[in-house]
């Protein structure tokens with residue numbers, strides 16, 4: 525028999541390898557059990573598929589399922605299918621008579637590792653079990669490798685993405701340094717946009733993208749001259765044209781980076797108007813991306829309630845009245861109610877980040893607005 529030579533292979537850690545022998549012939553079960561126990565395996569018996577499944581339920585998992593094909597109550601093929609759903613890590617081996625070769629092939633298709641024809645030599649049975657265990661072990665290693673590889677790729681992608689985010693963050697900081705009056709503007713627009721979107725029921729990836737697009741919406745102002753950005757008086761036609769280009773400049777900066785691509789339509793169109801009189805594409809109504817229609821309300825509200833180089837902040841009530849007045853012309857009339865409904869959420873003391881020493885640093889609800 526030479527069973528002693530197989531003994532080192534039948535230990536997994538400190539535990540013995542567990543084998544469930546399923547056959548309706550009690551004599552065959554007991555003889556197989558005896559030989560496998562001599563070879564060092566821990567062996568249990570079941571007389572049909574149903575019994576085997578309930579043993580799996582109550583005392584599983586097993587390393588090896590050694591099953592007959594023709595059995596009452598539940599046959600071996602059905603058992604393999606059911607077992608595979610519950611415990612795919614088990615090495616399944618079918619014991620079949622010669623006449624059932626087709627069925628044995630069917631069993632292999634159902635996920636069995638191997639089959640052995642009855643009557644069998646016990647050395648062959650031991651080798652078949654060891655091979656099946658090795659095969660399962662290799663499958664497990666391959667699965668682990670795949671999982672680790674996926675985790676590794678994801679980890680590297682996250683690192684690359686965070687590097688992109690950091691470099692863009694540096695660009696935003698550079699923009700804020702040269703555009704003193706709009707410092708904190710992106711954060712506030714993001715806060716307002718997310719509040720409006722949540723009011724509209726937006727969630728998941730769409731909300732995440734809106735958040736990121738809002739943070740980056742004015743990035744293109746990095747391409748506008750400082751003298752134009754901070755000009756106290758009225759802009760000349762040429763200066764205005766320079767400002768108007770900022771959504772396209774942002775897209776040009778972000779376009780090469782795949783991570784930012786889903787955000788580009790929202791950024792490009794954040795100055796479109798519902799009536800089609802905005803820029804850069806004169807889009808109207810629902811052809812303007814939803815995120816842009818949300819961001820434009822947040823953007824305008826913040827612009828009106830912030831002190832700029834060229835004018836003082838409007839009182840909150842006046843800014844809200846202006847948003848209401850422009851519903852259906854500048855703004856989507858289906859989104860304005862969401863903006864109005866979430867007013868209490870977006871005027872939160874301490875939730876806005878503003879430059880020190882500015883009037884805007886005072887939370888909105890405490891701010892005394894000049895008439």
Ligand SMILES: [Fe+2]
Pocket residue numbers: 741742770794795823
């Ligand atoms: Fe803008």
